[in-house]
Amino acid sequence: MIKYKLKCENLHQFESWFASSEAYEKLNNQQLLTCEICGSKSISKSLMSPRVGTNKKNKIKENLKLDSDKEQNLIKELKKEVEKNCEYVGENFEKEARAIHYGEAPERSIYGKTTLKQAKSLCEDGIPVTTLPWIDRKTN
Numbered sequence: 001m002i003k004y005k006l007k008c009e010n011l012h013q014f015e016s017w018f019a020s021s022e023a024y025e026k027l028n029n030q031q032l033l034t035c036e037i038c039g040s041k042s043i044s045k046s047l048m049s050p051r052v053g054t055n056k057k058n059k060i061k062e063n064l065k066l067d068s069d070k071e072q073n074l075i076k077e078l079k080k081e082v083e084k085n086c087e088y089v090g091e092n093f094e095k096e097a098r099a100i101h102y103g104e105a106p107e108r109s110i111y112g113k114t115t116l117k118q119a120k121s122l123c124e125d126g127i128p129v130t131t132l133p134w135i136d137r138k139t140n
């Protein structure tokens with residue numbers, strides 16, 4: 001349903017509900033619309049409240065969504081690469097990364113879970129880590 005502000009040739013203004021803009025056009029073309037005040041059949045749509053603002057807002061929102069979709073795809077691609085080439089060590093990431101760094105474990109690429117604190121501590125020890133904004137599998 002759409003509410004239109006209508007006005008007649010005598011500039012009487014009134015509001016009316018229509019099923020759609022097409023319904024309004026149809027009724028008006030068949031002169032089925034009459035002014036509530038003077039009964040004139042010469043009715044036209046009065047200016048509607050401007051909708052430019054909301055359209056613009058929606059567009060910005062769409063763009064943001066596109067960007068975040070793109071980003072999620074990139075992360076997904078990266079994740080695929082990592083899963084293909086690296087060994088998953090789960091919660092032991094910090095321990096394993098250290099072991100590899102100090103030659104206590106065979107050198108290989110690993111990935112796993114780490115807290116920000118652990119990652120920072122690894123960095124401070126000169127162990128290269130890359131953090132990724134991981135997407136949980138179930139959200140994919």
Ligand SMILES: [Zn+2]
Binds near residue numbers: 040
């Ligand atoms: Zn009128």
